[in-house]
Amino acid sequence: MSEQWWRNAAIYQVYPRSFADANGDGIGDLAGVRARLSYLAELGVDAVWFNPWYPSPMADGGYDVADYRDVDPLFGTLQDAEKLIAEAAGHGIRTVVDVVPNHVSDRHPWFRAALAAAPGSPERELFHFREGRGAHGELPPNNWKSEFGGCPWTRVEDGQWYLHLFAAAQPDLNWDHPLVRREHEEILRFWFDRGAAGVRIDSAGLLAKDPALPDLVDGADPHPYLDRDDLHDIYRSWRAIADSYEHPRVLIGEIWVPDTERFARYLRPDEMHTAFNFDFLARPWDAAQLRASIDATLAAHAPVGAPATWVLCNHDVTRTVTRYGRADTRFDFSAKTFGTPTDLALGLRRARAAALLTLALPGSLYLYQGEELGLPEVEDLPLDRLQDPMHFRSGGTDPGRDGCRVPLPWSGQEQPFGFSPDGAKEPWLPQPADWSHLTVAAQSADPESILALYRTGIRLRRELRGEFGWLPDAPDGVLAFRRGDTRCLVNLSAPPLPLDGEVLLASGPLTDGLLPADTAVWLR
Template identity: 65%
Template sequence: MPATGWWRTAAIYQIYLRSFADGDGDGVGDLAGLRLRLPYLRDLGVDALWLTPWNVSPMADGGYDVADYRDIDPLFGTLADAEAFVAEAHEAGIRVLVDLVPNHCSDQHRWFREALAAPPGSPARQRFWFRPGRGPHGAEPPNDWRSYFGGPAWTRVPDGEWYLHMFAPQQPDLNWEHPEVRAEFEDVLRFWFDRGVDGFRIDVAHGLMKTPGLPDVGPEPDPADLPYQDHEDVHEIYRAWRRIADSYPDPRVFVGEVWLPTTAQFVRYLRPDELHSAFNFEFLCCAWESNAIRKTIDDTLDTHRLIGAPPTWVLSNHDTIRHVTRYGREDTTFALDARRHGAPTDLALGRRRARAAALLTLALPGGVYVYQGDELGLAEVADIPEDRIQDPTWERSGHTDRGRDGCRVPLPWSGTEAPFGFSPGGAAEPWLPQPATWREFTVEAQEADQGSMLHLYRTGLHLRREALAGLEDDPVWLATDDGVLAFRRGDGFACVVNFTAAPVRLPEHRSVLLASAPVAGGHLPADACAWLRL
């Protein structure tokens, strides 16, 4: 596999390990199941895999509460299984990225257990954010920060001090001002790089450093100037990490999860000596509307061009409502604080738009991410019984936000009833229930249907690698009617997207390379995309 800049144009498939494939029959996805499905991923045509956390964890937040950064949770397998998986993926021509969770660890991590056992002011507590409370007897939190999962960002311990957790109480924030924290994670990087891992996706990459003194945000905080994110000193951390990544003969890669309100903040993480790329959440959150999509594409390309970083295109992930559902709504945007669970959805419309969006993202220059199940056209599962919901957001929000479980339901592989081939015969029930309607969306059912979403993705990914590789990185917009977007890359390829409710005539072309819906009489149907040879 060539090493130079592979990540600049890669198609990367996100594996939510708990829900991809269950090899041992306990109802939870694992490395054994993933290894069995590597041929599927190879044939799909992806260049790399990104795995959500596989480390030892009590699973208070689906593995994003890490108790041991250098070992695999028994739920998923062993360290030997992980090493075998990396080797087998490489043999299949697939790179491997894994999640790194540096903002916080688990309350079961040895450091935090030591901190709880030590008195206030002790060195063990200095690796975290322990503070005395405010008000009479210190009964009020040290400041007014709120957890991303709802409720206060502070929990009080028996001796009266409070500790900071920007997510769940089981996820204490680490103090990145402490040299031991920095040294520990640099060693963790080397541990996995030495075992062949090709890179890391960095969770909450913008959140590691906090403003000294941990000041209040006040009643009307400025989203672009919050004391718990995007502190300037965080860039020093990534410059140190980049030196480690670049020290390997086959340089390793960092992808940042950077949710920030302004482009100016975002691009600083992509400077040549910091992260290699970051997720394009502006595109993920954008409405299915031609002007909005065009502006987001232009802004993305302009921004990345200035710093020489490759853009990325993302439609869904394990934290967002699946775009098949989102695109079938009156409001097709997405925001973390407004998931709009239960909003009316036209799934047939959503799938038409999702097919078009898939070809649009695959046609754009840069890298593209495919969240598991996107290629099957899976929708959000909106009716998980309340007693089966596992996302901590459900409890932290006082049962007002159903959280993210709806996009994390185990994949359907085969058969006509649950578990749809996710687990072997006689296995335990999947950790989240699968809807009966998924019998129509199994890999097996779609293999037999040339018009399926799976065939569209396979064809698109292979053509992207073979026919689109090497095209111009600067798309040129073509003149179109309102509600239609068209661009060419070079002189031989064009992509046309019809956002309107009626068919539109395609521009002059030699042939249709691929289309998300049947093209008849030179017309592209509503909510469809076509790739053209010019």
Template identity: 70%
Template sequence: MAAGPAPRVTVDWWRDAAIYQIYVRSFADGDGDGTGDLAGVRAKLPHLVELGVDAIWFTPWYLSPLADGGYDVADYRAIDPAFGSLTEAEGLIADARELGIRTIVDIVPNHVSDQHAWFRAALAAGPGSPERELFHFRAGRGPDGELPPNDWVSEFGGVPWTRLADGEWYLHLFAAQQPDLNWAHPTVRQEHEDVLRFWFERGVSGVRIDSAALLAKDPALPDFVEGRDPHPFSDRDELHDIYRSWRAIADEYGAVFVGEVWLPDSERFARYLRPDELHTAFNLNFLACPWDAGRLRSTIDDTLAEHAAVGAPATWVLCNHDVTRTATRYGREDTGFAFRTKTFGTPTDLALGGRRARAAALLSLALPGVLYLYQGEELGLPEADIPRDRIQDPMHLRSGGTDPGRDGCRVPLPWSARAPYAGFGCTTEPWLPQPADWSSYAADRQRTDPESMLSLYREALRLRRTEPGFRTAADGGRQLAWLPSAPGVLAFARTGGPVCVVNLGEGPVELPEHTDVLLLSGPLDGQGRLPRDTAAWLRP
């Protein structure tokens, strides 16, 4: 296996890293059973070296019943046998490091699986037991306790409470198989600090924190009242003490955190990024923003400003394992993203969406800060339509069947056009069905096509790493200056570096003065102008 560049030894490598998200179950199958695994990832590390990423982030690979894609963790210190073993994980971390790629793991602190030893013990111990104090067990309301303890709504929709045979209810902000932990209990805090150390000792360079703003709850578990501050279970002030204790541990190992924080209040959001808390947080407003020049510019400005206030780098992401794939989303009439608007049968123009996805790739890669790239985005994969009888995502069930769920962006990757199941590696049908045309997106086919999405990402990542001016300073990313541009056009310069122009307008536009064209998301027109839904990187 060819060696890649050594990991950057600077303590702030994460300020402008390109980080690749791996959903193990769908990345590559090393043992042929239809499920992706760590052996498959190890075999495909050369692809990631050639792509030019700095780190890989694994969604949960722990022991799990997989009721929610692995976010229902039964044991934080064990790899699920479907994916491999702890020894294989350690080997993969070491192999990647040798190739110049760091590893980030996913920690799910809000809840565990209902198969976790703690929850099984709580069920066996019964009401009033110390074991139940690790969770949120409550008596119900109503004459016979037949009503849920409060009126909260699950993140997946529906009631976030399940009643047991002994009459008590337990809280689960997500699926019923994911009971919420009681973060007011010292044992819960100590366990997670121990888990962090466990993985840092095994060489991981960072941790992504799932649902980072939901851990702390009002101990009274009151009904939700719109506008009441503080919220009973989101963005509570108690969280910051938790993350300060975590940061002290990460600093011992030189590791970093990225938090999944969905908050509309930019000042509240920035609190998580203070110097003694999290290093970074996902910029989900950029992901959800429609393909509109004015709204994108506002989102970029707001993001850079809120991060600069605390000296943190912004993060940029177009897609992840929960979101409709970029090429499909940008081909729709409504190009934004919101879980509540997902429905079956939404019309999509894939040719339009593909052009916009290519332009969006250059836009996001040109911005100062950290880039997150979800597996398959470098191949331009569209959202897949999963037959209703094959959908596994609990969001589909809890929506009453109206939401197609998230399986469409989790379909096993196509690696080889001529191999069975597009080279995913299996000898039997993979755990989710692949569309009939999946082989047309195969990595081996795109690798030799200079006009492919894969070639575009590889060249863009190479330039991002080598071109002067693409580095992100420690001031949180104030290295961007907007340039005069026509309506519907985004144009900015990186200080001392390239100019990025993205045409979201109605027709072709002239390029600003430049000495060289570094990269185009699509060809210029016959007059050398930038067509609509196309981006350019220029050397001024």
């Protein structure tokens, strides 16, 4: 692939604790990933993005980082990470590591020093410590809300409060401080020097805060902590570091910004290379809605010359098979509740069609582990096994994100389905007893499986290099577009469609040469 491999790459997301367990402790590790690299190579992906593998108390699945320059013993050692990066490269697979710049763990040396220091000390200037409101400082400094629900302020013993936009164990860093900026530039160099091809930037739109930390007023412009203009200088400095390498490294942003014009600012030629397209992921299974999202996405990326990205699911989102099997097929964190009725057979048909849709669109594709197996959300996990802070901070009303993080099934008829070696501890989250038909081994033996569909689709996708254009006169409920000499038709809700041309790949059975609803096809 060229130096601009990221423009049309298929990138696979590995959630390390749930991918493969080599040492038998019930938790996935880097040795497990190394043992499964041939699987990723056969799938045909160009790169792998790893969720955080750093030392962490795991208050939020590793997104509470205590040391950015090492690997948590749960997953292995720094040497294991270096071997993994090198061995993946031997399979033609690049490695993207997660960086978490908005906050650190409350066990990070900086924050421990800040707690030990007095109010107004230099140690506290690395974070957002403030006096409280009220007669005795007993009220939080402002009215902001945590991304996980509840108050984003925690009071310490001397009476001051510190800001955490996520869990209390994740204090926010003060990005106005030069030491914070310098430290993260060195973290980038640390991983780039070890062969990482790029970084995925967690919560990339939240780093900069209004220094006054004012109350949040509906419609406030600029927002006191989301998508502030100060962010762009940070990412320009990161881009200069990424471009300084002989093989330039890639910056990939997690940016939840609904305004497409402001979203595109992060993708200017001297800032990030790509960013996740959450608008597409959040849309329902509806032709008009998805077409509008595709049009808006391509239009936003065109002026800055950046490639679009397409993603159906990740470690924070209800699995595609489950989401598309519901009456409400959009994704919204606020809509997640226990006990939502789901038709998994319908969801699987739609997920297969969505796979061909996203594989055919121009730009890069992100594939969350297990999506290629058609795994459903696990919605009956024992309450005493749940770990996600979103569940606990909601008072138990939000099921949280553990249901999409259940360990992968590789082979066999019963748990742990090859995730761990024989005689291992039970997986950290239990797998459903009826997953034997979803294992990699079972699906590898079935040419009609969704795994076979993804393997073929990723291989054929490399030939889709032509310009994108909508085909005229598509019926309502149908998406129809061209990529060079290949046509992609997705029937979301119309009567069966007659087909004209050679069928390259179909997401499901074609009846009498017709394309039924909830089915996609590539034609030449």
